[in-house]
Amino acid sequence: MRLSSLGEFGLIELLSRDLVDSRPEVIKGIGDDAAVLQVGQDKWLLFTADMLVEGVHFSFAYATPEQVGLKAVVASVSDIAAMGGWPMHALISLGVPLHIPVEALEGIYAGVRRAAREYGVDIVGGDTVKSPERLVVNVALLGEVEAGRAIYRSGARPGDLLFVTGTLGNAAAGLYLCAHPEVPVCPETRDFLRRAHLEPRARVGAGRVLAKTGKVTALDDISDGLASELHEICRASGVGCRISKPALPVDFRMKKAAEMAGRDPLDWILYGGEDFELVFTAPRDSAPLIQKEMAAHNEECYLIGEILPAEDGLSMVLGGNEVIPLPRGGYDHFKD
């Protein structure tokens, strides 16, 4: 079916068909100028937005429309996880090229719904407009967290320990394999790493466990690469840090793919981005409690380093106790 034969209102009706408001506080969802939500006194509201542009953040050469829709929601959900909260209500703004088949838009919304179901999010509205060349998806998301329990990037203190919630570099390896199908890895490894890139997960559960401990001093999600997020935490907290290369958790399949591709896995680990794991800090004496709580909830938790005074900067210890600086590096959209 061609979009032009469906029309704007037909499209909106089609896209909103399976979207059901199920949360009790949704007084009014899709179908009016704005959604109406009732929020309690003892909660803080969390509100975030992510925009994804075709050819910049995703490519239909690698990703199915469903994967694009899913990832757009996950990217915003991950921001809520990175505050220690839970996601609740999303608005989906879609800029749509006329040449896109309606089936692809249905696929995008199938992915949106899949993510919405998985994370308990209600899609309560949005906007759909024409975008001549490229698909643009903006997800605006509201979440909640118990009053006083939101975890910022700015609370890390010298002496705190530094943790991550899972293996790093898988998404970057997956992106590389999407672009280089000739790299000879086994199908299981290829599939695992491509999925890490195309169907990432947001660590809402881990963020909730961390928030409930009340001990975490800084928290961020790894959307732009570990090095970039560490720079964010250190900048916001006015501290430095040192991580240990041997302590960085990696999946053997990521290492294998790097080896077969002739790439340095450390590049993917530090600068790859889109792993959507959480990185966090906590005082040294809270570490046992945090590790116990994470284990009790089947959440991964790896100690990777410690927070230092600002004047020590950001650095990494290699295997032989050699210390090297840790530049921000990573990808910058707006640099040449």
Add this chain to the structure above:
Amino acid sequence: MRLSSLGEFGLIELLSRDLVDSRPEVIKGIGDDAAVLQVGQDKWLLFTADMLVEGVHFSFAYATPEQVGLKAVVASVSDIAAMGGWPMHALISLGVPLHIPVEALEGIYAGVRRAAREYGVDIVGGDTVKSPERLVVNVALLGEVEAGRAIYRSGARPGDLLFVTGTLGNAAAGLYLCAHPEVPVCPETRDFLRRAHLEPRARVGAGRVLAKTGKVTALDDISDGLASELHEICRASGVGCRISKPALPVDFRMKKAAEMAGRDPLDWILYGGEDFELVFTAPRDSAPLIQKEMAAHNEECYLIGEILPAEDGLSMVLGGNEVIPLPRGGYDHFKD
């Protein structure tokens, strides 16, 4: 200054420079993964998003960057006004072509800030990404209204009267004059109409007066043209309506421009869109109270017709009591 010399983080810092969180419930604004807001028990939250795409919703051939930023915010604020609420917190997502000079982005944010100041909105975050060909602006906006006082499109009942809050067709006339500078109208008229298109106002004050009366049965803002919004109200409410052509409020400058351009002003009035006036319905016996309250607050209020049973459809009475159907018409992005 070229964007490439500034870099992503420099750009974000630049753009967020003058954005100050001033509302007391902003626990955390720009600078973290999500904004944290504290919302009271007796309020309902309003949440809306609008996406504007260069060359579709605006053109730098007519609009200054400041006007683009202003209008992006006003479009979302108008959605909150159309619920009877007040706007509070916005996230600005920007898809930015590399060729855009930094000064233009500063201009956009100057417009965003101007609108934010005018409507009491805090910009609490957003996203900035690369968009190769066109500037894309998405504004996600949270507002509030007293619990139980949100006004939907769906409450119009047969016998209700139909009103608008100001003159119609000015924005469409202004857009026409932008594209046809050869139309010989006087500078004051040209300026007035161009401004109606480029620097529209959202009727938050009027919406608040209407919400406080507790008598309004349906409310919508006129973003896609009066005919289109009437169809929305009638569809959502399960009713029909009849409007009176002589009763439609028009500005003499709009009529003059139509005359000089050889256009039918009724096209601009019914199908022009972006006037951002409000259209609303109320029971006949509440009309005096509503008109009194609107006048007391210096808000315009014009009776233009009445609500009928659904089977009567949508129609318009011409001067000589001839009745013609009122098709939805208007612009549809996705139709050929």
